[in-house]
Amino acid sequence: EIVLTQSPGTLSLSPGERATLSCRTSQSVNSDYLAWYQQKPGQAPRLLLYGASNRATGIPDRFSGSGSGTDFTLTISRLEPEDFAVYYCQHYTTSTVTFGGGTKVEIK
Amino acid sequence: EVQLLESGGGLVQPGGSLRLSCSASGFTFSSYAMTWVRQAPGKGLEWVSAISGDGFWIYYADSVKGRFTISRDNSKNTLNLQMSNLRAEDTAVYYCAKNFATGYAYYEYWGRGTLVTVSS
Numbered sequence: 428e429i430v431l432t433q434s435p436g437t438l439s440l441s442p443g444e445r446a447t448l449s450c451r452t453s454q455s456v457n458s459d460y461l462a463w464y465q466q467k468p469g470q471a472p473r474l475l476l477y478g479a480s481n482r483a484t485g486i487p488d489r490f491s492g493s494g495s496g497t498d499f500t501l502t503i504s505r506l507e508p509e510d511f512a513v514y515y516c517q518h519y520t521t522s523t524v525t526f527g528g529g530t531k532v533e534i535k
Numbered sequence: 536e537v538q539l540l541e542s543g544g545g546l547v548q549p550g551g552s553l554r555l556s557c558s559a560s561g562f563t564f565s566s567y568a569m570t571w572v573r574q575a576p577g578k579g580l581e582w583v584s585a586i587s588g589d590g591f592w593i594y595y596a597d598s599v600k601g602r603f604t605i606s607r608d609n610s611k612n613t614l615n616l617q618m619s620n621l622r623a624e625d626t627a628v629y630y631c632a633k634n635f636a637t638g639y640a641y642y643e644y645w646g647r648g649t650l651v652t653v654s655s
Contacts, residue, residue, distance in 0.1 A: 472572075472580065474635075477641045515579065517641060519640035523594060523596070524640050526579060528579050529579045
């Protein structure tokens with residue numbers, strides 16, 4: 428089973444700053460099968476990126492993704508007030524899906 | 536507009552059973568795999584089970600295998616999750632989600648979730 432480790436656990440930043448979130452997989456994965464989600468309290472997750480770097484419908488271009496192999500990154504270029512939330516990476520295979528433990532982006 | 540609406544959550548005793556349903560609309564239900572994802576209070580997301588559009592392929596997380604059964608009724612646009620032998624650690628909000636496309640298990644559409652509490 429592939430394990431996804433997200434870091435840091437919490438990121439304290441101010442609006443306008445750049446956020447860099449990491450997702451490491453326990454073995455090399457195909458980046459086509461790597462996605463990122465945003466979740467706010469009391470809400471369902473929202474798909475941000477799929478295929479590691481493709482923005483989902485309606486996602487602003489301040490969100491970008493990169494990476495390959497075992498190291499993937501979600502970058503928020505300039506944090507807006509609505510971006511403070513928890514972010515999860517996700518990997519899938521034919522028969523299983525794994526989520527990372529999440530990174531909370533909080534207001535400093 | 537795609538809509539997913541879960542129902543059936545509630546309080547159940549350990550060892551008990553519960554059946555969750557997800558009513559879908561706004562897309563051709565039978566053409567898409569569907570998934571259940573859960574989230575324990577204050578915790579992260581955990582994939583539970585998935586079923587192909589025709590119901591032929593079914594997958595479960597190890598944590599629920601043998602206790603949960605996923606099914607779908609394409610005539611009623613409904614996804615189900617029969618949960619039995621429930622444990623305290625099954626307490627969570629259960630979300631249904633629509634797979635992006637065949638072979639692509641990421642989720643652009645989610646329901647609002649239904650809370651399952653397993654407690655005596």
